[in-house]
Amino acid sequence: MIKKVKYILFIFFLLAQLKTAYAGSTGSEELKSSKGASATECFEGFSRAMFKFNHALDKAIFKPVAKGYRALPQPIRHGTGNAVDNLRSLLTITNNVLQGDFSGAGVTAARFGINTTVGILGIFDPATKLGFEDRGKEDFGQTLGVWGVESGCYFVLPILGPTTTRDAIGLVGNTILDPVYQITHNSEIDNGVIGNANYSEHNYYYYRGTGAVDFRAKNIEAFESLEENSIDLYASLKSLYLQNRIKKIADSTSTTETQDDSDWEEIDTN
Secondary structure, three states: OHHHHHHHHHHHHHHHHHHHHHHOOOOOOOOOOOOOOOOEEOOHHHHHHHHHHHHHHHHHHHHHHHHHHHOOOHHHHHHHHHHHHHHHHHHHHHHHHHOOOHHHHHHHHHHHHHHHHOOOOOOOOHHHHOOOOOOOOOOHHHHHHHOOOOOOEEEEEOOOEEEEHHHHHHHHHHHHHOHHHHHHHOOEOOOOOEOOOOOOHHHHHHHHHHHHHHHHHHOHHHHHHHHHHOOOHHHHHHHHHHHHHHHHHHHHOOOOOOOOOOOOOOOOOO
C-alpha cells in the first residue's frame, strides 16, 4: 500500500513539473503566445532528445491522467482548481513583495484571506465578486527578471522540461519561498515537538500534482491543436515558452492594463 501511495505521489510530482514546462510559468493557467521572443539556444541536440522523452511521458502518463480527471463533474474540477490557486497565491504574495509591488501583494493577500474563509478553503471565489480581482501569479523566475537578471541559455531538462538559466534558478527559489512547501516539509521542531502534525511532505506533492492535472485537463485541446498545426513542435513550444515568460516579466514591471491574449495567436516557428 505504501509503495502504491509513493508511486502515485511520484506521478503527481511529474505532472507538476510538466505544468511548469509547458505553461512557461508555475502560475500560468492557460497556454498563451505573443510574437517577438528570442533566446540563445544552448545544447540543442540534448534539448531535442529530452523534448522527445518528455513528450513520450506526456502521451503515456500525463494526458491519460488528465482525461480521467476530466470525467469528474465540472463543479468538482472548478472547485479543486480554485483551491489550488488559492494556496498558490501565497507564493505570489512573497514575489510581489520582492518585486516591490506592495499593491499587488495587498490585493492578493486580501483575496487569500477572503477565499480561505468565506470561500471555504478557496473552493469558491467570493473575493472577485467583492472587487478583489486576480492580478495573476508571480514566481521567483519573474522576480529575477524584474531585478534585471538576463534569461541566459534556453535548454530542455528531462521531466522539468523547457527552461532558461534564470528560470532554473527560479524553480529552486520557488521551492524555498513557497510557504506550503515550508509548512509541509518542516513539521518537526528541533526540540522534537511536532509543530504541524497534520501535515507532511505528501501534502505538498498532492497540492502540486493536483494543480498540474487540472492545468493539463484544461489544455488538452490546446496541446492537440499545437501538435496538429506545428511543422516543428519543439520550435513551437520553445517559442511559446519564451514569449510567455517575456510577457509575464513585462506585466510584472508595469501597472498598466495589458491586452487580453487568452486566445491562441499564430506562432512563427521559422
